[in-house]
């Protein structure tokens with residue numbers, strides 16, 4: 084009979100780890116596996132706050148896909164997916180179409196703007212290599228502009244909307260980047276303002292309050308101004324308007340206010356919540372036993388019935404179960420249930436500083452910063468072994 088065809092959409096955490104696992108577990112001629120991705124590289128989303136601020140080179144946050152997969156076992160197609168047609172078992176690409184027996188959707192998330200006027204149009208977001216290269220260049224350009232128009236203080240005002248982990252990690256890097264930029268452009272550092280604006284009554288809502296306090300103090304000492312319990316209600320070409328009506332002028336607004344699933348899932352007719360599919364215990368889309376959904380495109384409920392936060396960590400664990408279930412389906416064996424095991428959370432606050440919970444232990448400062456590097460290196464090892472650690476590892 085015909086060899087079953089597996090198509091994986093997206094080479095992010097979920098997609099690339101599924102592909103790597105499949106190439107290890109499948110026997111010769113057991114399945115045709117095709118991986119589709121917009122770019123010929125995998126980017127390490129969890130590093131993007133650094134190249135966005137300019138504290139690290141974007142090259143360190145990406146890896147060529149052909150270095151990670153074995154082309155004898157997996158076909159790689161560099162193309163943009165434009166439509167998923169689950170009833171026809173088909174996906175449309177910018178060039179051509181692919182039919183599948185099994186589909187893995189790992190297309191990642193998109194910025195959630197909650198319909199805030201102007202946010203899509205005027206704010207920048209940290210989501211890909213292209214977007215962070217743009218942010219880095221944009222920031223530098225504001226310093227250059229200021230030298231020509233020294234009355235424009237708004238060129239040196241940086242607004243980061245949302246103090247979740249992405250916002251906090253980014254302001255940590257941005258604060259580290261300001262002193263060298265001021266030196267390079269002969270700008271008085273006291274003229275630069277970084278605002279991190281958060282609607283909830285605290286930064287990092289839901290995280291350990293003692294660690295949040297520590298993080299805010301570290302960031303304040305580096306020059307970040309927090310505006311807590313303050314919602315942004317509009318973004319304009321000149322800055323933001325707060326719920327209070329107050330206007331903050333800034334030539335740079337970076338939106339880190341949340342993520343939602345990929346818009347193609349709604350368009351495909353799947354039932355979604357904020358663009359994400361609530362998957363069954365085997366990680367499949369309801370009603371489609373041959374469609375697996377991973378990472379930021381999926382929702383997995385915790386035992387209390389609340390969604391787990393969308394992270395790289397859960398995406399990779401899902402990829403392991405997804406690969407297992409694909410192989411089991413093809414062999415007519417039993418499928419596994421997915422169960423998330425949190426290894427903890429560690430967030431960077433810029434050079435040498437971080438906070439985290441590992442197991443039940445709270446960590447902070449340089450210990451946490453070292454742990455963050457260990458986690459980053461461990462990921463490189465998982466996908467690319469020692470050679471990748473040596474080429475891309477930051478120590």
Ligand code: FAD
Nearest residue numbers: 093095096097121128129163164191378379393394395396
């Ligand atoms: P992604 O990793 O987002 O990958 C999606 C892939 O799909 C990309 O390769 C993209 O190019 C491709 N793609 C998208 N659209 C198309 C299309 N139409 N056609 C073809 N290809 C397409 N999580 C943690 O667990 N720990 C952390 O420390 C952490 N730090 C973070 C730091 C930052 C700055 C950010 C922004 C996020 C961080 N996260 C962290 C969250 C984590 O990065 C995401 O949850 C994770 O990337 C989701 O993985 P994914 O596989 O769903 O998709």
Ligand code: NAD
Nearest residue numbers: 245246247248249281282283314315340341392393429430
């Ligand atoms: P998030 O949804 O976790 O945080 C967004 C923040 O923006 C929230 O605190 C929210 O209250 C705030 N916000 C929303 N609307 C607002 C408004 N109008 N005005 C002001 N503030 C507003 O999003 P994120 O930080 O991008 O994180 C996304 C996912 O990635 C999460 O699951 C997170 O855990 C994960 N992540 C993890 C790490 C890490 O582990 N180191 C780092 C980054 C992201």
